[in-house]
Amino acid sequence: MTYANPDALVETDWLADHLDDPSIRVIDATHFAPAVDRDAEFEHEMRHIPGAVWFDIDNICAECSPLPHMVPPAERFEALCGRLGLRNDQRFIIYDALGGCCASARVWWMFRIFGHDNAAVLNGGLLKWIREKRPMEDGWNKPDATAFGAHFNDSQVRVWRQVKDNIESKVEQLVDARSHDRFHGLVDEVYLCKRHGHIPGSVNLPFTNIMENYKQDYVMKSPDGIRAAFAEAGVDMDAPIITTCGTGVTAAVPLLAMHLIGHDNVAMYDGSWNEWGNRPDLPIEI
CATH class of the missing domain: 3.40.250.10 (Rhodanese-like domain)
Structure with missing residues (x-):
């Protein structure tokens, strides 16, 4: 396919x-x-x-x-x-x-x-x-x-206020592309960050899960492989999505993957965890 x-x-x-x-x-x-x-x-x-x-x-x-x-x-x-x-x-x-x-x-x-x-x-x-x-x-x-x-x-970009409002409204799903350990606050962030964990309500889909034979081929998975990775993470592909990560780089990988399979109702939280985790006024989950 x-x-x-x-x-x-x-x-x-x-x-x-x-x-x-x-x-x-x-x-x-x-x-x-x-x-x-x-x-x-x-x-x-x-x-x-x-x-x-x-x-x-x-x-x-x-x-x-x-x-x-x-x-x-x-x-x-x-x-x-x-x-x-x-x-x-x-x-x-x-x-x-x-x-x-x-x-x-x-x-x-x-x-x-x-x-x-x-x-x-x-x-x-x-x-x-x-x-x-x-x-x-x-x-x-x-x-x-x-x-x-x-x-x-700006329809494909989100700022922290929109992400905060979305925690309550749940209009958009939040997909975090960081590693499992960073998502759960078990290790330090790549960029200096005061807090560890993730944005409340977000799901974890490490960008490496979208790659075929990561650290060997470094290529994107097939359409079915991409869909399976999102399904395994619990993402509803029929609903709008916000991607996030540490600083807005790896968050682009699931965004690209979704575009490849025809899902364009997606935006990126550009500030990502480097902004969210350094703001004590914003809620977190660990």
Whole structure:
């Protein structure tokens, strides 16, 4: 069975055949959390898929927010995408260097909320590309600056007040993509957080459960596999959903998975646990 929206995911062999297509722009969305001793900017310079530009989610974000990589205003998104030479008439193929397509799914979601639907995530990302011994290059691609246009659609974004109200109304289901131990407050968060646990009423669906043979293939599950993962977590796929995680990165993976199988009544709580857990006025469950 094929995906309902197959254009949101491309395979490595397809991209290899289209690297020279001027209507395609490859985007390296690699991002590492503070606990990971790796430098995404340096790694991009050392090796990346030919023609790729680096999309830094810690730069293309809201400047004044105390939270990491929050959605920026449309004007800033336009300007910084333009500096990367991105055009509205291009199709963006997005990848990252970690298994699970976390940051690439986040960037895919960002383009969608700013009105650019012609984007896809590379299934398996850079790890699969390298394992298949496909071409790489180093250095920096510096295309000419462009006038990229963006229009913000807030229907796919939730803020803490909306999530708090939803605890009572239960209009939307809250799906937390963090690991089991983080969801239950058994281990420290990746980003410094004063409290541990989860938002009341949320269900836990670790993003790794949506991946096929996680830590081996790093590819998205089949449509039936995705549905089974959501069903096992107790998620009603006929109802609206809010995804959340630690800082709004891995929450994009279940959001992408739901889009692939045709469920688009979904939004992301951008602040996620890094905001919620650091606010003593907001309720938590452990």
